Amino acid sequence: MAAVSANLQHVSSPKTDLDINKIKTWDNGLIMHEDFMSPEEEAAAIASIEADTRWTGIGKRQTLQFGYHFDYTTFEASQTDETPLPSYLSKLLSHLPLFTETSTNADGTKEDRKYKPNQFTVQYYPPGTGIPPHVDTHSAFREAMYCLSLGSAVAIVFKKCGETEARRIRKPKRSLFKITTPAVPTMVGSSTPPLDQPSAASNALVPADGHLEDHSQFEENPWEVLLPPRSLLVFSGPSRYGYSHRIKGRKFDRLVDGTMLEREDRYSITMRTVVRDGTPCRCDFPDVCDTRILEEDTRGANEEAKVDTF
Numbered sequence: 690m691a692a693v694s695a696n697l698q699h700v701s702s703p704k705t706d707l708d709i710n711k712i713k714t715w716d717n718g719l720i721m722h723e724d725f726m727s728p729e730e731e732a733a734a735i736a737s738i739e740a741d742t743r744w745t746g747i748g749k750r751q752t753l754q755f756g757y758h759f760d761y762t763t764f765e766a767s768q769t770d771e772t773p774l775p776s777y778l779s780k781l782l783s784h785l786p787l788f789t790e791t792s793t794n795a796d797g798t799k800e801d802r803k804y805k806p807n808q809f810t811v812q813y814y815p816p817g818t819g820i821p822p823h824v825d826t827h828s829a830f831r832e833a834m835y836c837l838s839l840g841s842a843v844a845i846v847f848k849k850c851g852e853t854e855a856r857r858i859r860k861p862k863r864s865l866f867k868i869t870t871p872a873v874p875t876m877v878g879s880s881t882p883p884l885d886q887p888s889a890a891s892n893a894l895v896p897a898d899g900h901l902e903d904h905s906q907f908e909e910n911p912w913e914v915l916l917p918p919r920s921l922l923v924f925s926g927p928s929r930y931g932y933s934h935r936i937k938g939r940k941f942d943r944l945v946d947g948t949m950l951e952r953e954d955r956y957s958i959t960m961r962t963v964v965r966d967g968t969p970c971r972c973d974f975p976d977v978c979d980t981r982i983l984e985e986d987t988r989g990a991n992e993e994a995k996v997d998t999f
């Protein structure tokens with residue numbers, strides 16, 4: 690699959706450190722494994738997905754939930770609903786390249802651990818649809834998030850969160866089930882894909898060659914990565930906590946050489962590990978961190994209560 694691109698000012702480039710395995714890494718913690726599965730495995734997974742009768746959702750936004758279900762009213766994992774994994778998912782899970790997370794214990798010592806995902810959302814994207822900019826809820830899931838693309842290639846857009854995102858994330862969350870028109874992005878959790886018409890301006894893609902040395906250049910500027918079919922995206926660090934991601938609603942993505950790549954049916958499988966013990970998120974992006982915002986709001990409410998008693 691060709692690298693994508695256009696606006697040289699916002700070059701984002703992976704280090705292709707293990708070319709033989711087609712693994713690309715970016716300095717913001719994003720990793721892409723190309724050809725993560727064979728075309729035969731992909732076809733089998735799509736056949737199982739298409740034959741499944743448990744699709745839920747509204748309108749064009751249809752999902753299947755396995756392991757713990759993702760709750761679109763809270764943007765967290767359901768406390769009660771759990772569905773056993775189909776065989777294509779168990780197989781996938783058995784050779785997922787698990788990310789090593791470093792956490793700090795109460796006594797200040799560091800601990801390295803790998804966590805297996807236990808929350809799986811399969812999403813169907815008819816051609817032309819996307820997902821609004823969002824940051825997956827920090828407190829609800831562990832750091833590493835995995836996203837497998839099946840079917841059509843698509844461009845995903847990353848943007849380093851700034852003031853706009855910090856403001857938006859504080860707005861009340863919107864539930865998928867209350868939305869009937871294309872959504873205004875909520876920035877937390879996932880919401881209904883907008884059905885934008887393709888536009889020339891929005892088809893501009895960012896080059897994938899060169900080297901990203903400095904995140905600050907992305908503060909205002911989105912950058913795009915083409916997700917080929919059968920590719921696995923691993924989010925960690927800043928790409929998980931401090932960047933929003935979205936898929937624009939459009940019918941074509943434009944490649945570096947100007948080729949317009951028409952979108953077809955796409956399925957994605959998002960894999961996350963649920964945090965159940967209330968461990969607070971301690972990421973480096975407090976402005977877009979729901980744990981920190983809740984702590985701040987609680988402190989604010991306590992201050993107000995103190996004032997009220999006077």
Ligand SMILES: O=C(O)CCC(=O)C(=O)O
Nearest residue numbers: 812820825836879957959
């Ligand atoms: O479909 C994709 O590749 C992205 C999905 C996503 O961002 C999500 O499930 O939170």
Ligand SMILES: [Fe+2]
Nearest residue numbers: 823825879934
């Ligand atoms: Fe997401």
